[in-house]
Structures are given as C-alpha cells and as structure tokens.
Amino acid sequence: MTDIASQSAARPNLVGPLIDEARLWDRHETLGAIGGTPKGGVNRQALTGEEVEARKLIAGWAKGLGFTIATDPIGNMFIRREGTDPDAAPVVSGSHIDTQPTGGKYDGAYGVLAAFEVLEALERNGVKTRRPLEVGIWMNEEGSRFQPGCVGSGVFTGRKNLDEILAMTDRAGISVRDALQPCLAATPDATRRPLGTPIHAYLEAHIEQGPRLEAEGLQIGVVTSIQGMRRFEIDIEGEEAHAGTTPRANRKDALSAAVRVIAALEELMHDPDDVVRFTVGRMEVSPGSPNVVPGHVHFTIDFRHPDMEVLKQRGDAVERIAKEKAAPCPVTVKGFGTNPPVHFPKQVVDTVRRAAERLELPSMDMPSGAGHDAGLISAVAPVGMVFVPCEKGISHNELERASASDLAAGARVLAEAMVELANS
Amino acid sequence: MTDIASQSAARPNLVGPLIDEARLWDRHETLGAIGGTPKGGVNRQALTGEEVEARKLIAGWAKGLGFTIATDPIGNMFIRREGTDPDAAPVVSGSHIDTQPTGGKYDGAYGVLAAFEVLEALERNGVKTRRPLEVGIWMNEEGSRFQPGCVGSGVFTGRKNLDEILAMTDRAGISVRDALQPCLAATPDATRRPLGTPIHAYLEAHIEQGPRLEAEGLQIGVVTSIQGMRRFEIDIEGEEAHAGTTPRANRKDALSAAVRVIAALEELMHDPDDVVRFTVGRMEVSPGSPNVVPGHVHFTIDFRHPDMEVLKQRGDAVERIAKEKAAPCPVTVKGFGTNPPVHFPKQVVDTVRRAAERLELPSMDMPSGAGHDAGLISAVAPVGMVFVPCEKGISHNELERASASDLAAGARVLAEAMVELANS
Numbered sequence: 086m087t088d089i090a091s092q093s094a095a096r097p098n099l100v101g102p103l104i105d106e107a108r109l110w111d112r113h114e115t116l117g118a119i120g121g122t123p124k125g126g127v128n129r130q131a132l133t134g135e136e137v138e139a140r141k142l143i144a145g146w147a148k149g150l151g152f153t154i155a156t157d158p159i160g161n162m163f164i165r166r167e168g169t170d171p172d173a174a175p176v177v178s179g180s181h182i183d184t185q186p187t188g189g190k191y192d193g194a195y196g197v198l199a200a201f202e203v204l205e206a207l208e209r210n211g212v213k214t215r216r217p218l219e220v221g222i223w224m225n226e227e228g229s230r231f232q233p234g235c236v237g238s239g240v241f242t243g244r245k246n247l248d249e250i251l252a253m254t255d256r257a258g259i260s261v262r263d264a265l266q267p268c269l270a271a272t273p274d275a276t277r278r279p280l281g282t283p284i285h286a287y288l289e290a291h292i293e294q295g296p297r298l299e300a301e302g303l304q305i306g307v308v309t310s311i312q313g314m315r316r317f318e319i320d321i322e323g324e325e326a327h328a329g330t331t332p333r334a335n336r337k338d339a340l341s342a343a344v345r346v347i348a349a350l351e352e353l354m355h356d357p358d359d360v361v362r363f364t365v366g367r368m369e370v371s372p373g374s375p376n377v378v379p380g381h382v383h384f385t386i387d388f389r390h391p392d393m394e395v396l397k398q399r400g401d402a403v404e405r406i407a408k409e410k411a412a413p414c415p416v417t418v419k420g421f422g423t424n425p426p427v428h429f430p431k432q433v434v435d436t437v438r439r440a441a442e443r444l445e446l447p448s449m450d451m452p453s454g455a456g457h458d459a460g461l462i463s464a465v466a467p468v469g470m471v472f473v474p475c476e477k478g479i480s481h482n483e484l485e486r487a488s489a490s491d492l493a494a495g496a497r498v499l500a501e502a503m504v505e506l507a508n509s
Numbered sequence: 510m511t512d513i514a515s516q517s518a519a520r521p522n523l524v525g526p527l528i529d530e531a532r533l534w535d536r537h538e539t540l541g542a543i544g545g546t547p548k549g550g551v552n553r554q555a556l557t558g559e560e561v562e563a564r565k566l567i568a569g570w571a572k573g574l575g576f577t578i579a580t581d582p583i584g585n586m587f588i589r590r591e592g593t594d595p596d597a598a599p600v601v602s603g604s605h606i607d608t609q610p611t612g613g614k615y616d617g618a619y620g621v622l623a624a625f626e627v628l629e630a631l632e633r634n635g636v637k638t639r640r641p642l643e644v645g646i647w648m649n650e651e652g653s654r655f656q657p658g659c660v661g662s663g664v665f666t667g668r669k670n671l672d673e674i675l676a677m678t679d680r681a682g683i684s685v686r687d688a689l690q691p692c693l694a695a696t697p698d699a700t701r702r703p704l705g706t707p708i709h710a711y712l713e714a715h716i717e718q719g720p721r722l723e724a725e726g727l728q729i730g731v732v733t734s735i736q737g738m739r740r741f742e743i744d745i746e747g748e749e750a751h752a753g754t755t756p757r758a759n760r761k762d763a764l765s766a767a768v769r770v771i772a773a774l775e776e777l778m779h780d781p782d783d784v785v786r787f788t789v790g791r792m793e794v795s796p797g798s799p800n801v802v803p804g805h806v807h808f809t810i811d812f813r814h815p816d817m818e819v820l821k822q823r824g825d826a827v828e829r830i831a832k833e834k835a836a837p838c839p840v841t842v843k844g845f846g847t848n849p850p851v852h853f854p855k856q857v858v859d860t861v862r863r864a865a866e867r868l869e870l871p872s873m874d875m876p877s878g879a880g881h882d883a884g885l886i887s888a889v890a891p892v893g894m895v896f897v898p899c900e901k902g903i904s905h906n907e908l909e910r911a912s913a914s915d916l917a918a919g920a921r922v923l924a925e926a927m928v929e930l931a932n933s
Binding site: 294332334344345351367368376387454455456 | 717718719740749751752753754755758759762765768769771772783786788790791792793797798799800877878902903904
C-alpha cells in the first residue's frame with residue numbers, strides 16, 4: 086500500500102467519496118424516461134425529438150451549476166467546468182445519449198451521467214482542478230437511425246469526413262444535416278467550437294456489456310484496449326429450382342452453400358482461449374419459399390480480436406474459404422476494412438487502476454469487447470475507460486440492468502482519475 | 510412391333526396425329542397473355558380477375574365447339590364432350606390455370622390446353638368415343654394466393670373439407686368463398702354438379718419441371734408415381750447477445766445451431782442415387798443485426814422420396830438430430846404429416862406407354878418429383894400422367910419454356926390414351 090499512499094500524497098483527500106450514489110441513480114431514471122419504453126428500456130435514437138429533449142434536460146442541469154456549454158459542427162456537445170489554469174487543455178469524459186431502438190438506460194447514458202456527476206460533486210464540494218473538466222456527449226454512437234455509428238467522435242478526430250456524415254440519411258430520407266438543427270437549437274446559449282479542439286486526456290465510463298465482471302464479482306474493470314474488428318458481407322448466388330423435381334446434382338443451392346461456408350468459417354475462427362469473437366448476425370435467404378431451392382443468400386460477418394495479427398491472418402482467409410466451400414455457387418465477399426485494436430496508453434490505464442486502488446475497489450484489467458467513442462478519440466488524445474458490471478452482460482436490450490452501487494463505484498474511480506489527470 | 514399392332518388393331522386409325530401443333534401453341538400464347546408479365550411469364554393467381562378472364566376465354570372456345578360446361582361447389586370447372594354411351598362415367602384430363610406470382614405459361618395451363626386440344630381435334634375430325642371426355646380445371650393448385658394448394662382436387666375427392674377451404678383467406682382477408690363468386694359467374698351457362706362426380710379414369714399432361722427428359726433427349730415421360738413428401742418447420746431459440754463482448758462459451762447462438770442442424774440433416778439425407786429431395790427453402794434469422802448474436806432462427810424442411818419407408822425412417826430422425834445438434838439451444842420441430850407416395854395403377858401407366866409406342870415417340874418411365882392434382886384424384890379414380898420436357902427443368906419461374914413440338918407430342922400421347930380409356 087506504500088505506492089498507493091505515495092500516489093495520493095499530493096492529494097490529501099480522496100474525491101471519489103464525494104460522488105452521490107442516489108443523485109447519479111436518479112439522473113439515470115430521469116434521463117431514461119426520455120424515450121422510455123413500456124418494458125423499462127429506452128428508444129432514444131440519434132437526433133430525434135427524444136435527443137432534443139435529453140439535450141435540454143442535461144443543459145438545464147449544467148446551467149444550474151454554472152457550467153458552460155459548447156457544441157461543434159457535427160453536434161457533439163461539451164459541458165465545461167473551468168479549471169484554475171484557463172489556458173490548459175481540458176480533461177474530457179463522456180460517452181453518448183443515443184440508444185438502440187430497444188436499448189437500455191445505461192449504455193452511453195452512464196458515461197455521460199457519471200462524468201456529469203464528477204463535475205457536479207466537485208462543484209458542490211468546492212474542489213478545484215488545474216485543468217478544466219468537460220463532459221463530452223458524442224453524436225450518434227449507436228448507428229441505429231443513421232449508419233454507421235461513432236460518427237460524432239469520428240468526425241471530431243478527422244477520421245470521418247464532416248460533409249459525408251452530414252449527408253447521411255435515415256430510412257425516411259432525412260439527412261444528418263437537417264436532423265442536427267433542432268438538436269443544436271436545443272442549447273441556444275452554447276458557444277460553437279471547431280472540430281478537434283485539443284483534449285488533454287479522455288476517459289469513458291461504461292457498462293461492460295459482457296459477463297466477466299459479474300462472473301468475477303468485481304465492480305471495476307480497468308480497460309486496457311478495445312479489440313479490433315473486421316466486418317464482411319457475403320453474397321452467395323444459387324439457382325432457384327423446384328424442391329421436388331431438381332436432383333441434388335443439378336442444384337445450386339445457395340443456402341446449402343452458406344451452411345458449408347459458415348461451418349468452415351467457425352472452424353477457422355475456433356479458439357480454445359475463447360478470445361475470438363465471430364458472429365453471423367444477419368442472414369437473408371431468398372426467395373424464401375419452402376418448396377423452392379434458395380437462389381440467393383446474404384449474410385454478415387462480425388469478427389473481433391484484440392490482436393491485429395489474428396485479425397489479419399484469419400480475416401484474410403475468409404474470402405478463400407467462402408469461395409472454396411460455396412462451390413459450385415459463386416460468392417462475393419465484401420470487406421469493410423479493419424478497425425485496428427486500440428491499446429490504451431499505460432499512463433492512463435495506470436491512472437484508472439490506481440484510482441480504484443485508492444478507493445479500495447478491487448478491479449481487473451480487461452479489453453473492451455465492444456467499440457466505443459474512446460476508440461476514436463484515441464487518435465487525438467490519451468484515453469482510458471472504466472467498466473462497471475451489467476446484469477448477465479445483457480446490453481442493447483430493454484432488459485439492460487446495472488446497480489446503483491456499481492454505477493457509483495465506477496463514477497468514484499472516474500472522479501479520482503479525472504482529478505489526477507486534471508492536476509497533472 | 511406385333512404387340513403394338515395388336516393393341517391398335519381395335520382402332521384402325523391413330524388419333525394422335527389429329528392434334529394441331531400450331532393451334533395448341535397459339536392457345537398457350539392466348540391464355541398466357543392473361544396475367545402475362547413483361548418478362549414473358551404469367552401472374553394469374555387463383556380466383557383473381559385474371560382467372561375470371563381465363564375461364565371466360567376457355568368457356569368461349571368450348572361453346573364454339575358445342576361442348577358443355579359444369580362447375581362444382583369448390584369451383585372446379587369441367588368441359589364435356591359427350592360419348593355415345595350417355596350413362597358412362599367420363600374419362601377426364603386436365604390440370605389447373607392458376608399460376609405462381611412469377612410463374613410460366615406451361616405449368617398447369619399445358620394440362621388444360623392439351624386436354625382441350627384432344628376434345629377439339631376429335632370433334633373437328635368427327636371421332637366418337639363411347640365414354641364422354643372431359644377437361645378438368647382444378648381450382649387453386651399452386652397455393653400462392655390461398656395456402657395450401659391442390660384444394661380443388663382435394664375437396665373434389667373429399668380429402669379436404671369444403672367449408673374449411675371456403676373459409677381460407679388471402680393476405681387481404683378475402684375468403685375463397687367470396688373470391689369464388691366472380692369465377693363461377695364467369696360461366697353463367699354452366700350446370701352445377703356435386704363434388705366427387707364419378708370419373709372412369711383421369712389423365713394429366715404436364716411439363717416435367719425437372720431436367721431428366723431434356724437430358725435424355727426424350728419427348729415423353731410416362732409417369733409411374735408421385736413421390737411422397739414430409740414438411741417440417743424448425744424453430745431454434747438462442748439468446749440475443751452483443752457480438753463484441755460475449756464469449757462463445759456464454760453464447761446461445763441460434764444461427765450457429767441452425768448451421769449444425771442443417772449440416773447434420775444433409776448428412777442424414779445423403780443419397781448416392783440422388784433420389785432423395787431435401788430442401789431448406791425458407792430461413793428467418795432474428796433480430797438480424799450484424800452485431801447481435803441471433804436469438805431465433807426459423808426454417809422449413811421439404812423432404813420428398815418415392816418410397817414410403819425412406820420417408821418414414823429419415824423423416825422420423827429429423828427431430829432427434831435437430832435436438833442433438835442445436836444444443837444448448839432448445840428446438841421445436843413441427844411436422845405436417847406425410848403425403849404418401851402415389852403409385853399410379855399399372856393399367857393406366859401401360860395405356861400411356863402404349864400410346865407413346867403407337868406414335869413411335871420414345872419415352873421413359875419416371876416418377877413425378879412435384880405434386881399434382883392427379884395425386885389427389887388418385888383417391889377416387891385410376892390416374893396417369895404424361896410429362897413433356899421443359900427447358901433446363903426450370904419452372905415456377907418466368908423463364909419457364911417448352912417447345913411447340915414437345916407440347917404437341919404430349920397431347921398426341923394424351924389423345925391416344927384418352928380414346929383408348931374412353932372406349933374401354
């Protein structure tokens with residue numbers, strides 16, 4: 086414990102305990118009511134009327150505490166608490182307030198509300214920091230209404246093109262550009278800041294969306310990386326034929342070919358350590374008549390791994406195997422590039438781990454299975470993440486659950502880490 | 510050739526050559542224009558306005574030749590040419606005039622038009638028969654608008670219940686009972702006859718809908734049987750989970766289970782002789798999001814074979830294998846009973862084969878891969894079928910093609926066989 090004592094020597098008082106568990110929980114209930122579903126979930130998709138309402142709610146809280154608000158051209162929103170050094174780049178923490186159509190109250194919202202709670206707790210207790218602290222609310226992380234997701238953080242860092250993203254449309258043909266206007270109008274007092282405004286360090290609190298913390302009985306996950314991902318879309322061309330009359334030798338059965346391809350890919354992706362994530366989540370079979378041999382099958386592949394080499398080797402084998410196994414049916418394999426794994430800098434990971442230690446909250450280091458805005462922001466700032474458990478790992482689901490105590494624990498770690506970084 | 514000579518000794522003149530190839534071809538073009546699609550196919554679903562028009566067209570031809578028309582309570586339509594014995598039960602031949610939504614000009618229509626051509630050729634050439642000859646047009650064979658199909662012949666034979674079939678509705682909620690009215694009104698002069706009016710023998714000419722005759726270079730298939738069929742619907746319950754965060758060990762991936770099940774069933778159904786017909790034609794994967802582990806998969810099985818024992822043994826193994834391979838996902842297997850194979854009586858099969866021989870048209874014996882109205886009618890009368898080739902075996906498709914010469918050859922065989930049966 087000597088190390089920890091020396092680390093906290095510069096700051097005689099812990100800030101983590103200032104976090105108000107009940108207030109943080111209530112804020113989740115209040116925000117979760119906007120777009121709340123009868124099953125207890127949330128449908129608050131990007132740039133909808135629900136998001137407008139959510140922005141007004143949070144902006145109201147911020148103004149009540151004397152924080153200022155800024156927005157940027159892609160609609161990211163920042164809530165700022167000034168530091169003692171007006172010229173220092175801020176420590177930013179946040180996440181997103183958009184949800185899946187049948188999402189929960191915690192995915193994204195927790196990262197925003199935990200960061201807000203940190204600012205509020207420090208403000209109400211008069212704790213000053215050298216650097217400003219900001220809550221960052223990144224636009225359209227989920228990619229439900231407008232695809233793809235993570236575009237607020239992506240445009241912020243320059244990885245995605247502003248004009249292209251503004252031109253994206255939803256199923257009704259409404260563009261991001263048009264849908265953004267009422268969201269920006271929701272905070273009329275906000276200053277406008279350019280994309281890519283410097284960030285000293287970025288932290289993101291999030292529910293794990295996986296089962297590991299719960300299984301280990303731990304409240305805190307110190308995230309060391311976000312695994313990389315490759316996506317593919319596979320199209321197999323068969324030949325429609327009469328199910329009763331066409332001998333197997335004369336068939337080009339696209340579904341039968343798809344079954345061979347997927348079985349072979351599952352073998353390719355076999356991993357005794359259970360680190361590989363391989364999912365065929367969407368499959369469309371046409372014409373879809375019980376007595377017609379399928380003429381076409383379309384399916385998606387979602388393949389993730391923390392190791393770039395594994396992503397490359399196994400991902401590169403997908404097309405060859407698909408072509409081999411689908412024969413005699415021709416196959417088209419469309420790849421969507423590689424999201425490389427993001428390894429968080431040791432300095433930030435250590436800061437988060439030390440914060441948990443100071444608070445005597447047992448933690449484990451872990452990679453993030455899901456992608457997060459933090460992965461994008463890592464291109465322009467050192468980033469780190471704090472995970473808390475969610476029930477049975479269920480997320481992207483109206484049944485998503487987290488406990489008030491776990492949410493508060495994560496916010497306490499976040500408070501410690503943000504203050505340490507803001508005073509560095 | 511002695512046998513053939515002796516067979517035809519009773520009838521010094523062949524009737525087959527009386528068939529008018531050009532007239533038969535033109536009738537296909539004329540009927541095919543009703544519901545004709547831009548791609549050269551036909552969309553004339555059961556009991557639609559197109560069927561009304563088709564009934565009027567055929568009734569007009571019949572009246573022009575002095576034939577009479579009758580309908581029955583389920584909307585089957587009969588065109589009758591009297592024989593010399595007014596009390597004898599008729600020899601009936603026909604098929605159906607409804608099509609798949611993207612069907613062709615020959616499936617069903619050929620059986621009706623070939624039979625009509627037989628009646629017309631005999632009438633125009635003054636050839637009398639002892640028994641009456643009738644064209645039978647069975648209502649809703651395809652089962653596209655109203656499911657299931659083969660209900661006109663099914664109700665005729667008592668295998669299906671009249672009131673239940675009349676109560677069936679299409680997707681718009683229109684019942685067979687209501688849709689039938691304009692079809693019956695299309696032939697106001699028709700007499701009404703009860704269901705199951707006796708038939709001496711039933712013949713059906715049809716395109717093969719498979720590739721064998723074309724491959725063998727033959728114009729005539731002597732159908733010996735209709736293979737049996739079992740249908741299943743399989744539901745696999747998985748658990749929706751995040752594709753990035755959920756380890757394989759924690760997944761219940763319904764699609765992965767379905768792939769295992771189908772691969773194992775394909776093994777079960779493996780047949781070096783290529784007689785088994787096994788098809789998974791419809792598959793629905795939900796929620797169908799690329800980054801969500803599938804929580805549910807539904808798929809259909811269409812399994813056919815000419816041998817009841819094979820249908821029983823392999824069909825009975827489906828549920829066990831599905832449950833075994835889908836584990837840990839629970840499975841529901843719903844079976845829809847067995848359509849047993851129908852073996853046509855030797856007497857009729859021999860009559861058809863002899864007819865081809867008399868006309869010096871080389872033929873082959875073959876089972877029918879598809880189901881036909883003849884299979885239902887076999888419950889109440891001796892039945893037989895004549896197949897002619899269709900291009901590449903393609904059917905239930907706007908690309909369905911048959912040649913004028915092959916269609917005429919089949920009609921000639923039909924004429925010979927009908928007359929032989931009508932004079933017996």
